[in-house]
Amino acid sequence: MESSDDLRPATIAVHSGRPPHDPDQPLNQPITMASTFVAGGGREYGRWGNPTWQAFEEALGRLEGGRALAFSSGLAAVDVVLDLVANGEKVVAPSACYNGTLLQLADLEARGRVSTTLVPVTDTAAWVEACEDAALVWLETPSNPMLDVSDVPAIVAAAHAAGARVVVDNTFATPLGQQPLALGADLVVHSATKYLAGHSDVLMGAVVVADEQIWTVLKGRRDLLGAVPGTLEAWLALRGLRTLPLRLERASANAAELARRLAEHPAVDRVRYPGSGAMVAIDLPDAATADAATRATRLWVHTTSLGGVESTLERRTRWASEAPEVPQGLVRLSVGIEDVEDLWADLAQALDSALAGNAG
Numbered sequence: 639m640e641s642s643d644d645l646r647p648a649t650i651a652v653h654s655g656r657p658p659h660d661p662d663q664p665l666n667q668p669i670t671m672a673s674t675f676v677a678g679g680g681r682e683y684g685r686w687g688n689p690t691w692q693a694f695e696e697a698l699g700r701l702e703g704g705r706a707l708a709f710s711s712g713l714a715a716v717d718v719v720l721d722l723v724a725n726g727e728k729v730v731a732p733s734a735c736y737n738g739t740l741l742q743l744a745d746l747e748a749r750g751r752v753s754t755t756l757v758p759v760t761d762t763a764a765w766v767e768a769c770e771d772a773a774l775v776w777l778e779t780p781s782n783p784m785l786d787v788s789d790v791p792a793i794v795a796a797a798h799a800a801g802a803r804v805v806v807d808n809t810f811a812t813p814l815g816q817q818p819l820a821l822g823a824d825l826v827v828h829s830a831t832k833y834l835a836g837h838s839d840v841l842m843g844a845v846v847v848a849d850e851q852i853w854t855v856l857k858g859r860r861d862l863l864g865a866v867p868g869t870l871e872a873w874l875a876l877r878g879l880r881t882l883p884l885r886l887e888r889a890s891a892n893a894a895e896l897a898r899r900l901a902e903h904p905a906v907d908r909v910r911y912p913g914s915g916a917m918v919a920i921d922l923p924d925a926a927t928a929d930a931a932t933r934a935t936r937l938w939v940h941t942t943s944l945g946g947v948e949s950t951l952e953r954r955t956r957w958a959s960e961a962p963e964v965p966q967g968l969v970r971l972s973v974g975i976e977d978v979e980d981l982w983a984d985l986a987q988a989l990d991s992a993l994a995g996n997a998g
């Protein structure tokens with residue numbers, strides 16, 4: 639087999655995690671429904687491993703340039719990584735990022751397990767300072783939902799100088815947009831629910847690491863806690879991963895074009911778009927205008943979550959758990975792979991009607 643170094647990401651996405659090319663082998667790794675395996679091998683029991691998970695892990699590991707472990711959800715992956723932090727140690731994290739991550743951190747802090755320092759994503763000097771006595775530095779870039787970008791190399795340098803580990807939640811960028819391990823991070827977390835699986839039909843998570851020892855610790859936690867993915871879910875996520883490069887290419891082109899047009903629309907105060915990827919956020923004047931816009935779309939689905947082939951949108955602060963710095967009128971757009979003219983026509987009419995409704 640070729641080493642991953644020889645192949646480009648679009649080829650890895652299609653070819654990795656398959657059975658060997660031997661006569662009568664299936665082309666795709668089958669869905670192995672098994673709670674236990676015949677004794678004497680390395681797998682033994684269904685909580686400790688499964689060939690279908692392993693196929694997904696092989697493909698994602700190669701794309702990220704490390705070794706992957708699949709989990710039952712993105713938040714299960716977040717949980718095992720935060721569990722690496724010893725009692726009383728400090729975690730540095732973004733002041734606004736995925737709210738489930740912030741809720742887990744708040745819960746750990748409330749129970750006296752860890753202390754946390756929350757830092758605005760783009761304030762690199764504050765990150766560098768906060769790293770000094772940290773054990774774990776949590777990055778999410780681009781961040782949810784404001785799409786701010788961290789200075790990863792500068793923060794990695796400061797964290798490592800202080801002996802802290804760095805984890806990057808790479809859900810928004812995907813391994814095609816950025817490979818955090820190559821930027822010096824120690825761990826990568828994914829909600830595979832989003833772009834990796836890509837069809838809004840699966841909940842799954844993953845952690846990817848460069849270091850074999852951390853992999854073994856995390857695998858031990860997964861064995862013990864049982865936050866394992868379903869076999870069908872792992873199969874669907876790998877099937878989705880096959881087309882990630884194609885989906886992202888179209889969705890990113892759509893996002894770039896929509897970001898350009900949205901900047902010209904009179905209802906839009908600000909477009910938040912990091913210059914690549916398929917996530918865009920817009921600041922509308924207030925919550926009422928934002929709610930009116932999300933109610934007025936016909937094609938775009940008003941829903942939470944992101945990263946599917948279909949375009950979706952929501953006002954993030956409809957969730958009380960969203961970080962206080964997120965503007966009330968911010969609408970997050972997950973741009974799909976539809977025809978961009980249809981997407982624009984629907985979005986433009988929804989914004990026009992929200993604006994007219996507010997003025998009238």
Ligand SMILES: *Cc1c(COP(=O)(O)O)cnc(C)c1O
Nearest residue numbers: 711712713736782809829831842
């Ligand atoms: C959705 C999401 C998560 C949590 O993943 P689940 O699969 O929903 O548990 C974590 N991080 C980011 C950035 C997300 O968007």
